[in-house]
Amino acid sequence: xxxxxxxxxxxxxxxxxxxxxxxxxxxxxxxxxxxxxxxxxxxxxxxxxxxxxxxxxxxxxxxxxxxxxxxxxxxxxxxxxxxxxxxxxxxxxxxxxxxxxxxxxxxxxxxxxxxxxxxxxxxxxxxxxxxxxxxxxxxxxxxxxxxxxxx
Amino acid sequence: xxxxxxxxxxxxxxxxxxxxxxxxxxxxxxxxxxxxxxxxxxxxxxxxxxxxxxxxxxxxxxxxxxxxxxxxxxxxxxxxxxxxxxxxxxxxxxxxxxxxxxxxxxxxxxxxxxxxxxxxxxxxxxxxxxxxxxxx
Numbered sequence: 322x323x324x325x326x327x328x329x330x331x332x333x334x335x336x337x338x339x340x341x342x343x344x345x346x347x348x349x350x351x352x353x354x355x356x357x358x359x360x361x362x363x364x365x366x367x368x369x370x371x372x373x374x375x376x377x378x379x380x381x382x383x384x385x386x387x388x389x390x391x392x393x394x395x396x397x398x399x400x401x402x403x404x405x406x407x408x409x410x411x412x413x414x415x416x417x418x419x420x421x422x423x424x425x426x427x428x429x430x431x432x433x434x435x436x437x438x439x440x441x442x443x444x445x446x447x448x449x450x451x452x453x454x455x456x457x458x459x460x461x462x463x464x465x466x467x468x469x470x471x472x
Numbered sequence: 473x474x475x476x477x478x479x480x481x482x483x484x485x486x487x488x489x490x491x492x493x494x495x496x497x498x499x500x501x502x503x504x505x506x507x508x509x510x511x512x513x514x515x516x517x518x519x520x521x522x523x524x525x526x527x528x529x530x531x532x533x534x535x536x537x538x539x540x541x542x543x544x545x546x547x548x549x550x551x552x553x554x555x556x557x558x559x560x561x562x563x564x565x566x567x568x569x570x571x572x573x574x575x576x577x578x579x580x581x582x583x584x585x586x587x588x589x590x591x592x593x594x595x596x597x598x599x600x601x602x603x604x605x606x607x608x
Contacts (some may be wrong), residue, residue: 323554371543371546372542372543372547373546373550374549374553374554387554389550391543391547392543393540394537394539394540394547397480397518397537397538397539397544397547398543398547400520400535400537401520401535401544401547401548402550402551402554403520404520405520405521405522405533406513406519406520406521406522407521407522408522412555414554
């Protein structure tokens with residue numbers, strides 16, 4: 322199965338969720354800021370990457386994990402990837418929005434760091450926002466894994 | 473090859489064009505409102521619908537959904553990567569169609585043809601594929 326974590330920019334919450342899912346970071350404790358910033362794609366993507374699918378890794382069940390930034394167009398993404406009405410989906414795809422776990426602090430930090438390119442100012446806010454969103458993302462990943470395991 | 477007519481403004485114009493392409497609606501634009509409203513999911517604010525095959529047996533789809541026009545082709549590329557269906561989807565935007573042309577089609581009025589396609593005796597559209605949904 323292919324699991325796609327998506328959010329506005331595909332560079333913060335979806336990356337953290339994918340890292341949690343693939344076991345790249347612990348479910349018990351969020352690592353320090355410098356280690357978080359070493360995660361692939363974290364706070365590196367900009368508008369030109371939106372809509373592009375990035376392979377993140379494979380989980381213990383062999384499911385392939387992807388991330389994707391879809392701006393505010395989750396509806397279009399779902400329509401296109403789930404396939405046309407009346408047709409079978411090509412492959413088993415699970416789309417998971419990480420947006421419900423994004424706190425305001427992360428939105429502001431992400432905007433400053435990615436959109437305005439003030440990385441020095443935005444990154445501390447991004448890290449604080451990720452810290453705040455971590456429990457929710459951990460819960461989200463737990464539920465996704467449970468759903469996948471139950472088929 | 474699969475043809476997708478899409479409208480990123482969320483208008484079901486793509487459905488009308490796909491219906492004409494697959495022969496569900498006549499090409500000369502002479503159809504009634506009832507025929508238009510009987511198209512699948514036409515009242516839905518967004519949909520991705522398989523409409524059938526065209527004269528060359530290509531599958532024809534319509535997609536309408538309010539979205540960033542830049543992202544729709546990228547989402548299809550993502551779909552191609554996931555489904556190993558590289559190069560299968562041929563995307564045809566209809567959201568650049570002028571409003572008058574859209575209204576002509578939706579209202580069942582004759583569609584003006586491109587230069588050389590107009591019937592000189594009647595001055596009306598000859599019945600071949602209108603310019604904006606003609607394949608390159």
